[in-house]
Amino acid sequence: MxxxxxxxxxxxxxxxxxxxxxxxxxxxxxxxxxxxxxxxxxxxxxxxxxxxxxxxxxxxxxxxxxxxxxxxxxxxxxxxxxxxxLVWRPGAQELLHEVRAAGLPTALVTSTNRRAVEVALDTLGRHNFDAVVCGDEVAFTKPHPDPYLRAAKLLNVEPADCLAVEDSPTGVASALAAGTRVIGVPNAVTLKPMTGLTLLPTLAGATLAALSAATA
Incomplete structure (x- = not known):
């Protein structure tokens, strides 16, 4: 799906x-x-x-x-x-571009504050996101569900219909609590298998179709 x-x-x-x-x-x-x-x-x-x-x-x-x-x-x-x-993680830029080319809405959901995110967006490309939710713009940041709930609301979609891509236990907890499907790509911290989480070793070679199928 x-x-x-x-x-x-x-x-x-x-x-x-x-x-x-x-x-x-x-x-x-x-x-x-x-x-x-x-x-x-x-x-x-x-x-x-x-x-x-x-x-x-x-x-x-x-x-x-x-x-x-x-x-x-x-x-x-x-x-x-x-x-x-700033350095892109393997496959991340390619996946982001594929999602945009498919015409799907996207949001950046981060615990980092707006000031630093504005600098990062120069590399990410502001045009790649329909919404940006920063850590200093929500009442409760990750692992609370607020950031992902806000992102879904800004995009006018249901959280359960969204796919979140995360790397940390805190971020995964936030996305799962919001009710999204979650792809976990561990980086600095190991992610443990859990219900609702699809683990990948890397985004390199990952396609939108493959991620959709893996989390259906």
């Missing part, structure tokens, strides 16, 4: 951008005279920066730090990196 719309996550799904977030997080840890463990970093993947900064501060043993100030620092650094260093 061809979906009524395709909803794409950004970081780790369309772009291999987690290494850019790693750079910013490691630099901030160094600025604070600390190091962030791999376990803490993985737990931050897919979450909003504000939520991630709470985990980050706890992880480096400095829970008293101001999350808003750290978030602002991270976004300043990442926005600069987005302008110069």
């Amino acid at each position: 061809t979906p009524a719309a395709v909803l794409f996550d950004m970081d780790g799904t369309l772009f291999d951008s987690e290494p850019l977030w790693d750079i910013a997080i490691e630099e901030l840890a160094h600025l604070y005279g600390a190091q962030v463990s791999a376990e803490v970093r993985l737990n931050m993947v897919g979450r909003s920066v504000d939520e991630s900064m709470v985990l980050f501060h706890d992880g480096i043993g400095q829970p008293w730090r101001d999350a808003a100030a750290s978030s602002a620092w991270i976004y300043d650094r990442v926005t600069g990196l987005f302008a110069t260093d």
Whole structure:
């Protein structure tokens, strides 16, 4: 069944951008005279920066730090990196172009804030999305269903008729909670099999027809 719309996550799904977030997080840890463990970093993947900064501060043993100030620092650094260093994940650009060529509505659904997303859209192509939902534009971001529910509403389609493409457990949880069909393409964090989730090792060679059939 061809979906009524395709909803794409950004970081780790369309772009291999987690290494850019790693750079910013490691630099901030160094600025604070600390190091962030791999376990803490993985737990931050897919979450909003504000939520991630709470985990980050706890992880480096400095829970008293101001999350808003750290978030602002991270976004300043990442926005600069987005302008110069974004790299597409294998098959992601080709799938996005195929979906657009088929005339299907698309949305970008991300926990990243609007300021950084606007920079990323220079590479993604604004014309490739009929709606954009950012982490600072919903009452509750991933893993809450709000972002995907909002995307479906903006596209005037039912969530159950949509196909979401995600890479993180947090994003998958959000899309499943909203009632969409979900393709999971793990990147920085392993995805566990679960009802409603179709796992792929990569989007390389993936076609709209194959994804539709796999999630029917």
